[in-house]
Structure formats: structure tokens, C-alpha cells
Amino acid sequence: MDNPTYNPKEVLFMREELTAVGFTEVFTIEEVDKYIANKKDETVLVAVNSVCGCSAGCARPGVGAALQNDKIPDHSITLLAGQEKTAINHIRDTYLSDYNPSSPNMILFKNGKILKFFERIHIQELTAETLADQLVDTFNEHCTKTGPSVPKEEYDKLSFTITCGSKISRV
Known part of the structure; x- marks a missing residue:
């Protein structure tokens, strides 16, 4: 188990x-590889979650809205930067070695290959709605699973908290 940077609660x-x-949350290298490295012609969306403001203001609400689309990835997994350090470093070293480390980010994989990568530098310039639109375009191009990820009635009850990560206690 990694020593978390932030208070887990x-x-x-x-x-x-x-x-x-x-x-689905993943915490280990084995769980990461189970999804990303599979050769089953399935799409896998990886969301590297973050405590930063662009994750709160854009990334989480944007991807939530995008997953209400008619076409969605076969699997959606997430890890939280600063918490699942070993697993995130494995993703960066194994699958994203051509990119600078950043969070939040969203990556759509198929058979271990990147189909689309939304880096922090791009996410922080977008609104949640614009990110959702770009993700939907990506899902429509590459995904075949029928959406939404959760029923509309459940999604409509959700709210996304916008907070600055500097207010989160470090451990």
C-alpha cells in the first residue's frame, strides 16, 4: 500500500x-494491467483523478456528463494522483512514457494503445461542457458499448464539488 499524500477521508x-x-477504482499495477493491457478489442477509459482545481471544475463533471452518451468505453477506471502512486507511476512509465506526467488526465486505450489522451494542459483550458463534448466525440469515434454509464435519474441527482486542492490536508 502506498503512503498517501492526502488525508484519505x-x-x-x-x-x-x-x-x-x-x-471502477484501481489501486495496483496488476489491476491497471488487467484493464489496459487486455487484448480483447475493448476500450478502456483511464481517468487520473486529482485534487487540483481543474479536476474539480472541469475533469470530473466533464467526464461524468460524457458518460451519459449513447456510446461509452467498455471499461472506465480511475486512480487518484498522490494516493495510488505505484500504480500511477506504472501507467506513466509503461503506457505514457512519451508524455509529461500530469493530473488530471483522461486516456482512452484499446489493446494497450492510446487512442486519445487528454492531458492536464488541455483540460485546464476547457469548461466541463467542452471537455464532455470532446470526450463524446472520442467515444462516438472509438466506442461501441451502449451508454449511459448510469441511469439518467441517478446522474441527475449528482453534484460535483468545486474546491481548491490546497485546502486538502497532507498526511
Whole structure:
């Protein structure tokens, strides 16, 4: 188990905002590879969640809205930067070695290959709605699973918290 950077109780809501829209949390290298490296012609959306403001203001609400689309990835997994350090470093070293480390980010994989990568530098310039639109375009191009990830009635009950990560206690 990694030593978390942030108080696990204080970041729980950040995790729940993604699991509520259908993401599966992964914590280990083995879990990461089970999804990303599979050769089953399935799409896998990886969301590297973050405590930063662009994750709160754009990334989590944007991907939540995008997963209400008619076409969605076969699997959606998430890890929280600063918490699942070993697993995130494995993703960066194994699958994203051509890119600078950043969070938040969203990557759509198929058969271990990147189809689309939304880096922090791009995400922080977008609104949640614009990110959702760009993700939907990506899903429509590459995905075949029928959406939404959660029923509309459940999604409509959700709210996404916008908070500055500097207010989260470090451990």
C-alpha cells in the first residue's frame, strides 16, 4: 500500500464523484494491467483523478456528463494522483512514457494503445461542457458499448464539488 499524500477521508468525495458515474477504482499495477493491457478489442477509459482545481471544475463533471452518451468505453477506471502512486507511476512509465506526467488526465486505450489522451494542459483550458463534448466525440469515434454509464435519474441527482486542492490536508 502506498503512503498517501492526502488525508484519505478528505479526498473520498473526489473518488465518489467518479465511482458514482460508473468508474471502477484501481489501486495496483496488476489491476491497471488487467484493464489496459487486455487484448480483447475493448476500450478502456483511464481517468487520473486529482485534487487540483481543474479536476474539480472541469475533469470530473466533464467526464461524468460524457458518460451519459449513447456510446461509452467498455471499461472506465480511475486512480487518484498522490494516493495510488505505484500504480500511477506504472501507467506513466509503461503506457505514457512519451508524455509529461500530469493530473488530471483522461486516456482512452484499446489493446494497450492510446487512442486519445487528454492531458492536464488541455483540460485546464476547457469548461466541463467542452471537455464532455470532446470526450463524446472520442467515444462516438472509438466506442461501441451502449451508454449511459448510469441511469439518467441517478446522474441527475449528482453534484460535483468545486474546491481548491490546497485546502486538502497532507498526511
